[in-house]
Amino acid sequence: MTATGNGGGGFLRPLVMSGPAGDGGTPGRGFERGDWVVLPDQSLGALVHARPPEVTGSQWNTAIRTRYDFVACDRRTGRPVFAVELSDPDTTGTGRSGGAERADRMRTAVCDAVGLEVLRIVSPILRPAGVGRRIVEYLLDARSYATAVRDAVDPTDPLAEPAVGYRDIIGRLPDGRDGFVNDLGALARAAAVDAYVSRRLTDPILRGLYVHWVDGPAEGWGWVEVGEGRCLFERVLLWPHRFSCGVPPERLAEDLAAVAIGERLRSADPVPDDRAEVARRFTELGRRRAELVGGFAFDHLSFG
Structure with missing residues (x-):
């Protein structure tokens, strides 16, 4: 330009x-x-x-x-x-x-x-020449949607229905199921299922969590099980400055972690991570709940 x-x-x-x-x-x-x-x-x-x-x-x-x-x-x-x-x-x-x-x-x-x-x-995985354009296009679409629904709703009308968030829109997915059509990690979740079918993973589910540090970044995790004490694990931090696209930053961080997992699954032989180390980091994250906006909502998860 x-x-x-x-x-x-x-x-x-x-x-x-x-x-x-x-x-x-x-x-x-x-x-x-x-x-x-x-x-x-x-x-x-x-x-x-x-x-x-x-x-x-x-x-x-x-x-x-x-x-x-x-x-x-x-x-x-x-x-x-x-x-x-x-x-x-x-x-x-x-x-x-x-x-x-x-x-x-x-x-x-x-x-x-x-x-x-x-x-x-x-992120150590998300690179401009790889998924950079897809991420930016998602941000643009989410931001345009947020602007459109904001302009369409009268903030002074107490009976006005709140608009559905961009990430929460439910529709028909390519596989015929109903689901979140604006899930940035959808391709990665499908790749995890394919990897499970081909016996590269021991579980087809791509799991995740998110937190938001007080006066700090939003943080998202994603992981899939490889077996024998191993997993593929990714962590993404988001530092938004004055920026908003209508998707909460912590939720966007979790979806981006899923995208990073998808990038690793594209590799013919990704090097797995030590599940015990991820468990240690999970425990430490829970111990620091006082430093998190809204505390820590993932005590139900287990790496044991």
Whole structure:
């Protein structure tokens, strides 16, 4: 995309597609979906035409080097609305190292000043060139749906029926059953059944859980049983900043963990995880329930 001005005095540059829409996983090429235009691999510095006065020089110099895997723009105006970053997990669990936290604060200061929403997805498996485009398309569709139902419901009408959430819509699935048609992990759940039929798994069910840390990320888990004390386990953290697509972040995190499991099942011979280690992490998660929004709702699960 190329800049076309200063957005009528705003700090975000309106952008236009500089070439034909194509595969969003290909660097330098974007794609269109509904009222959106999306371009991969953009720096924050390329999105902002000038340093906002409330942003310090240090914050600015650090933040503008940030690269986002996808930037979604309003198709009518070209204005960037939100950015998505898919990154590897930190070695410090749900927290961030001191240097990373400082850099986060600097980026946040700039994004706040210019009005850019950001969603960071932390996973060792989910990569921009793999499932990145599918994830972004899901976010766009969910967000468009949330906007449509919000505009259709009169908030002053006490008798108005609350709209069904995007993730909660039930319809006919490809296999003929009724179920959640907007389950981002549906393909992975089907892959788990296929892997069970082919005896790669000992259980066809892809299980999961989610939590939301106080003043921290949403966290989702997904796992399938391999047998003999082994499983395939994935954990995804979501750090939304000003971002919402109408799907609760903790539920989205769980679905993304399912997507990550699906990516591992695509491998001919995925390396399994130690089930005892997952059980230890599960126990530790339960012990930290006081640090979780709404506590811990998964005591009924067992890794014993």
